[in-house]
Amino acid sequence: MNNAELVKAFYEVIVSENRLDELDRYISDDCVQKVGEKEIHIGIVGMRKHLVALKETYPDYAMKIIRQYSDGDYVISEFIMRGTHKGEFIGIKPTNKVLEITGVDIDKVIDGKIVEHGGAANTFETFIEHHLVKPV
Numbered sequence: 001m002n003n004a005e006l007v008k009a010f011y012e013v014i015v016s017e018n019r020l021d022e023l024d025r026y027i028s029d030d031c032v033q034k035v036g037e038k039e040i041h042i043g044i045v046g047m048r049k050h051l052v053a054l055k056e057t058y059p060d061y062a063m064k065i066i067r068q069y070s071d072g073d074y075v076i077s078e079f080i081m082r083g084t085h086k087g088e089f090i091g092i093k094p095t096n097k098v099l100e101i102t103g104v105d106i107d108k109v110i111d112g113k114i115v116e117h118g119g120a121a122n123t124f125e126t127f128i129e130h131h132l133v134k135p136v
Contacts (some may be wrong), residue, residue, distance in 0.1 A: 003109040004068045007075040008113065011105070016062035018055055020048050032043070034106070034118030044049070057081025058099070073123050077105045092132050101126045 001009065008025040013019065030037040032098050042050070054061060061083025069076045081101045086094050103121035106116045127133040 004070045006109055006112065007077055008068065011063040011065055011079060014023050015051060020051060023048055024089045031114055032116050035117055052078050057087035057089045058088050060084050073108050073110055075107050075109060079103055079105060095132065098132055099126050099130065
């Protein structure tokens with residue numbers, strides 16, 4: 001499996017099907033999350049916590065990769081995440097609406113594992129569309 005295929009399998013299979021017992025096959029224990037110029041160590045434990053929190057908010061969510069671009073160790077993936085809003089998120093009470101959120105993830109893969117993760121999800125576009133937040 002090349003880097004793009006590995007990243008796609010991670011999101012569309014492991015994440016979407018909540019196969020957290022397989023995270024160590026895809027995520028390095030040294031994995032960091034990039035937030036701007038900062039690097040925050042998350043490893044397998046941090047990735048698991050993040051995915052558990054997402055499943056609490058959107059229990060049936062699944063990700064679909066729409067397109068990818070690879071350059072060396074980096075894979076950029078444009079995605080659509082679709083799930084039913086069943087849990088509170090940033091103070092927004094559950095709506096039981098099916099929400100679609102688009103975004104881009106940037107992952108660095110070394111020796112067959114994700115060692116760096118970053119990106120952005122367009123949550124506010126979806127929240128405004130569904131009247132969950134109001135524009136200022």
